Amino acid sequence: MVRMAEALVRLEELAASPIVSTLSNAFADAGYELALVGGPVRDAMLGRPVNDFDFTTNARPDDILRVVTPISDAQWDIGREFGTIGARIHGETVEITTYRADTYDGVTRKPVVAFGDTLSGDLSRRDFTVNAMALRLPQATLEDPTGGVDDLIAATLRTPIEPEVSFGDDPLRMMRAARFQAQLGFHVDDASRDAIAAMTESITHVSAERIQAELSKLLLTDHPRPGIELLVDSGLADIVLPELPALRLEADEHHHHKDVYQHSLTVLEQAISYEKERHPGAEPDLVLRWAALLHDIGKPATRKLGPGNTVTFYHHDLIGSKLAKKRLGALRYDTATIKAVARLVELHMRFFGYTEAAWADSAVRRYVRDAGDLLERLHMLTRADVTTRNRRKADRLAFAYDDLEHRIEELAAQEELDAVRPDLDGNEIQKLLGIAPGREVGEAYRWLMELRLDEGPLGPEEASARLVEWWGQRS
CATH class of the missing domain: 3.30.460.10 (Beta Polymerase, domain 2)
Structure with missing residues (x-):
C-alpha cells in the first residue's frame, strides 16, 4: 500500500x-x-x-x-x-x-x-x-x-489516453501490460484488457526482437505467472507463444488434478523457488525459466489415448525440445540460449527412470555427461517438475532425487565426473594403433569413452591393452 x-x-x-x-x-x-x-x-x-x-x-x-x-x-x-x-x-x-x-x-x-x-x-x-x-x-x-x-x-495499470489509441500507437504496450502486472503486482484495468483482447493481431507489426525483450523481462520478474496468464487469457500468447495456450487442452498423465498449462506455470514458479533457494542473491536464470515454462510443449503433438481412457505422451521430451528450439529461434534468441533450453527440455524426463530401478554407476555417469554444464539447472528443473498433490509420491520422488544427487557427488569426488574423458587422448590413440588422424581415431575415442562410462577410470596401461584387443577384434 x-x-x-x-x-x-x-x-x-x-x-x-x-x-x-x-x-x-x-x-x-x-x-x-x-x-x-x-x-x-x-x-x-x-x-x-x-x-x-x-x-x-x-x-x-x-x-x-x-x-x-x-x-x-x-x-x-x-x-x-x-x-x-x-x-x-x-x-x-x-x-x-x-x-x-x-x-x-x-x-x-x-x-x-x-x-x-x-x-x-x-x-x-x-x-x-x-x-x-x-x-x-x-x-x-x-x-x-x-x-x-x-x-x-x-494498484491499477491504466493508459493515459484511450487504450485503443495507446496500443494502436505501439502494440508492444499490450505486452508491457503483462510484464508490469507481474513485476508490480498490479491489475490491468478492464478497458485496457478489453482493448488488448480486441487488438491482439496488431502485435504482428512488432519486431521479434522487441517481443523477445518483453518476454525476457516478464520471465525474469519474481512472479511472472500473472503476466503470463494475461498473455494467454487475452489471446496475445496465441500469436507470440502459441505452444503455451495449446497446453490448456491437454490432461497430464502424471498430474490428473491440473491441465498441462497450469502444471507448467506451477513448474515455473517452483523452479524460481529452487533458483532462489540454491543460489541466493544470484541473477535470475532466464534459461532455467524458459525450460520450466516450455518443458511440456511436446505433449499436444504426442497425446495418445490408451485402454481405459489413459493418456500418454511418449517422446514429448524430444518433440518438445525441437519445438522449443524453433520457437526461441523465431523470437531471435541467441544460439547459446536456444541450445541450452532445448537440451533441458530434452533431458527433463531422464530422471524418472531412476525412480523405477536403481541405476548403475555407468547410468549416473551418462546422466552427468549428457547434462554437461546444465547439470545444476537440470537438478532444479527436475525437482520443480514434481507438482503432485499426493504427498507420499512427492516425498518418494524427492528422496529419489536426493539419492541421485548424492551419488553424483560421490562419483564426482572419486572420478572428477564433471570432466569425464577417456583414459587416452587422440594423439595417444594414433600412436598406439599406428593410424593417422581421421574417422578411425574418432571411433576408437568413442569406444574408450563408453568403456570409461561403464567401468570408471582404468588408467592408461589397462585402457591401452583393452583398446589394442578391441582394435584387433575389429580388424
Whole structure:
C-alpha cells in the first residue's frame, strides 16, 4: 500500500541524491528544464529499489550532450535520433531524453520522433499512468497530469489516453501490460484488457526482437505467472507463444488434478523457488525459466489415448525440445540460449527412470555427461517438475532425487565426473594403433569413452591393452 507522506519523503531523498542533484543543478545553471520520469519515480514511491535513472528535458540532444559532458566521465549518443543521450555520472548510467510527442508510422510501428516542448505533453504519450509521473527538478515537485498517483494507490495499470489509441500507437504496450502486472503486482484495468483482447493481431507489426525483450523481462520478474496468464487469457500468447495456450487442452498423465498449462506455470514458479533457494542473491536464470515454462510443449503433438481412457505422451521430451528450439529461434534468441533450453527440455524426463530401478554407476555417469554444464539447472528443473498433490509420491520422488544427487557427488569426488574423458587422448590413440588422424581415431575415442562410462577410470596401461584387443577384434 502506498502511503503518500512516506512516498513524498522518498522522492525528496531521491532528488537530493548525488546523481540527481548533480544533473539537476547542471541543467538549471544552463537554463533548461529537467525532470526524473517514469520508472524511477514510480519505484521510489512504492519503496522499491531505483536502478534506472531516466530524465526528460526541453533541451535538444546537442544541448544535452554539451551540459552532461563536464559532469560525466563517459557519454554516448546512440539514441540521438530519438532524442536520447546517455552518460555515466558518479558510476551510474543515466539517460536524458528531449521532451517527445511521438507518432508512429502505422506500418512498422516504429516511433517517428517529434520533439515536444512541455513536460505534460511528454507524459501524456507514455504507456501507463503509473509510468507517466515525473519529479520536476531541482524543485522536487511531483507532476502527475494523468492520475498516476491514484492508480498507484489502487494498484491499477491504466493508459493515459484511450487504450485503443495507446496500443494502436505501439502494440508492444499490450505486452508491457503483462510484464508490469507481474513485476508490480498490479491489475490491468478492464478497458485496457478489453482493448488488448480486441487488438491482439496488431502485435504482428512488432519486431521479434522487441517481443523477445518483453518476454525476457516478464520471465525474469519474481512472479511472472500473472503476466503470463494475461498473455494467454487475452489471446496475445496465441500469436507470440502459441505452444503455451495449446497446453490448456491437454490432461497430464502424471498430474490428473491440473491441465498441462497450469502444471507448467506451477513448474515455473517452483523452479524460481529452487533458483532462489540454491543460489541466493544470484541473477535470475532466464534459461532455467524458459525450460520450466516450455518443458511440456511436446505433449499436444504426442497425446495418445490408451485402454481405459489413459493418456500418454511418449517422446514429448524430444518433440518438445525441437519445438522449443524453433520457437526461441523465431523470437531471435541467441544460439547459446536456444541450445541450452532445448537440451533441458530434452533431458527433463531422464530422471524418472531412476525412480523405477536403481541405476548403475555407468547410468549416473551418462546422466552427468549428457547434462554437461546444465547439470545444476537440470537438478532444479527436475525437482520443480514434481507438482503432485499426493504427498507420499512427492516425498518418494524427492528422496529419489536426493539419492541421485548424492551419488553424483560421490562419483564426482572419486572420478572428477564433471570432466569425464577417456583414459587416452587422440594423439595417444594414433600412436598406439599406428593410424593417422581421421574417422578411425574418432571411433576408437568413442569406444574408450563408453568403456570409461561403464567401468570408471582404468588408467592408461589397462585402457591401452583393452583398446589394442578391441582394435584387433575389429580388424
